[in-house]
Amino acid sequence: MEHLEKLKDVWKDQSESPIKFTEGDIYKMVHKRSSSVVKWILIISILEFVLPNIFILFTDFKSTKEVYDNYGLNNIMIFYTIIHVVIIFGFIYYFYKNYQKISADSSVKNLLHNILKTRRTVKNYIYYNLTIAAIIGLHVFYVVFNSDQFINKLPENTNMIMVWVIAIIIFTIVLFIFWCFYRIIYGFLLKKLKNNYADLQNNEYCT
Amino acid sequence: MTPELEKTFASELEKNQSIIHKVCRSYTNNESAHKDLFQEITIQLWKAYPKFRGDSKFSTWMYRVAFNTAISLYRKSKRNVETTQIYDNLKELEYHDYDDSKDRQLSLLYKAIYSLNDIEKALALLYLEDKSYKEISETLGISEVNARVKMNRTKTKLKNILNP
Numbered sequence: 001m002e003h004l005e006k007l008k009d010v011w012k013d014q015s016e017s018p019i020k021f022t023e024g025d026i027y028k029m030v031h032k033r034s035s036s037v038v039k040w041i042l043i044i045s046i047l048e049f050v051l052p053n054i055f056i057l058f059t060d061f062k063s064t065k066e067v068y069d070n071y072g073l074n075n076i077m078i079f080y081t082i083i084h085v086v087i088i089f090g091f092i093y094y095f096y097k098n099y100q101k102i103s104a105d106s107s108v109k110n111l112l113h114n115i116l117k118t119r120r121t122v123k124n125y126i127y128y129n130l131t132i133a134a135i136i137g138l139h140v141f142y143v144v145f146n147s148d149q150f151i152n153k154l155p156e157n158t159n160m161i162m163v164w165v166i167a168i169i170i171f172t173i174v175l176f177i178f179w180c181f182y183r184i185i186y187g188f189l190l191k192k193l194k195n196n197y198a199d200l201q202n203n204e205y206c207t
Numbered sequence: 208m209t210p211e212l213e214k215t216f217a218s219e220l221e222k223n224q225s226i227i228h229k230v231c232r233s234y235t236n237n238e239s240a241h242k243d244l245f246q247e248i249t250i251q252l253w254k255a256y257p258k259f260r261g262d263s264k265f266s267t268w269m270y271r272v273a274f275n276t277a278i279s280l281y282r283k284s285k286r287n288v289e290t291t292q293i294y295d296n297l298k299e300l301e302y303h304d305y306d307d308s309k310d311r312q313l314s315l316l317y318k319a320i321y322s323l324n325d326i327e328k329a330l331a332l333l334y335l336e337d338k339s340y341k342e343i344s345e346t347l348g349i350s351e352v353n354a355r356v357k358m359n360r361t362k363t364k365l366k367n368i369l370n371p
Contacts, residue, residue: 003370004334004362010312011335017228019241026217026224029249036247036280104251104272104280105258107348108329111275192325196278199326200349202357 038102038115041189045122048182049092052129071147073140080136087128095121112197119190126182130175137171216256219265220249226269233320233328234277243283248276270333271346278325319368323361330354330361 021029068074098118102111144150145163154163220227227248231241252272259268320331326347333343344354 004366007312007316007369008335008337010309010316013309014229014313017225017232019228019231019238019245021221021224021245023217023221026220026249027213029246030213030217030253032246032250034247034250034254035282036251036276037282038280040282103255103258104275105255105268106275107271107346108274108278108326109348111279111348115279193279196325199324200347 037189037193041115041119042099044185044189045095045119048122048126049088049095053088070149071140071144073143076139076143080132084132087132088125091121091125091128095125109197109200112193112200115193116190116197119186123186126179130179134171134175138168141167141171212256213253216253220252220269223266223269226266227273229332230270230273230277232317233332234281234325236321240283244277244281247281248273251276251280267342267346270336274329274346278329315369319365322368323364326357327361327364330358331365334358334362 068077095118098114098121101114102118103114104111106114141164145160145167224245227245228241230248231244235241235244252269255268255272259265316335320328323331329347330343333346338346340351340354340358343358344351347354349357
């Protein structure tokens with residue numbers, strides 16, 4: 001390692017950087033917008049909180065209400081909506097608390113940990129959305145497929161098992177596409193951070 | 208934040224900018240990315256400046272924020288990826304008049320550091336700056352024992368890159 005020790009002198013003697021900024025340049029930089037990964041995480045997370053709920057705004061409330069009335073789904077849907085809203089606010093609260101802890105002057109490991117924790121809240125939120133969609137979907141299928149209105153519309157000798165299988169396959173494909181889309185965004189944003197965090201974690205158990 | 212505070216900050220940073228340049232040169236491979244990273248570090252330093260109470264030296268605090276930005280916060284923009292040549296030309300041009308052998312050694316050292324992973328880069332810089340294990344462990348947020356283990360690995364890796 002003697003060679004490296006000698007290089008310390010070369011390092012210390014290095015002349016000023018070929019790129020140099022004046023006080024005026026720095027003053028201007030202070031007012032520029034950050035393009036940090038945390039900013040993107042915030043923007044994408046807000047979209048992920050908002051988008052699943054925006055779909056509801058585009059639904060035809062009147063005809064949806066009619067369907068609910070027809071199949072006796074009103075109370076079930078009110079129940080799920082209340083639970084959903086309470087859980088969303090819980091997630092937003094945790095996200096905000098974690099986001100506040102992100103600070104560029106903490107240690108490298110702490111910063112990585114806090115960014116990943118903040119993002120994990122959104123990851124769990126997405127998983128929650130997929131799970132609740134699956135539960136509500138199956139519940140609605142169950143009620144609708146067992147209703148007289150639905151059965152009367154089907155051709156005679158329809159195999160109900162086939163109806164269930166087709167419904168579940170289509171539903172699973174839709175949820176899977178959402179999940180894949182989310183994994184791409186998640187991986188794209190966090191690959192570097194995850195690798196660096198894993199690097200810092202290595203050997204930590206031996207202390 | 209007041210204009211006076213902005214002025215104090217800009218003046219302080221102008222005097223200590225060599226620290227950020229060392230980090231930028233270690234984490235980027237071209238002039239444009241260097242400038243981009245410098246700007247992002249400056250923005251992060253400014254955001255954190257009101258919380259800086261002088262418990263540690265300004266330079267130590269700057270290192271911490273600079274590493275955090277380079278390791279966790281900075282995202283390379285696409286336009287910076289394939290312009291290595293410009294940076295090399297600039298180095299050749301600017302360093303030409305200085306001691307050639309030292310300049311070459313320094314250039315090779317930077318290239319070797321650049322080939323390390325993000326955490327090793329930070330360790331290499333902290334080693335070259337002669338920082339104590341206590342300071343290294345505080346900057347990275349790991350135990351001193353772990354810092355020693357990682358530092359030894361990084362030094363061996365760096366040595367192997369420089370003397371294959």
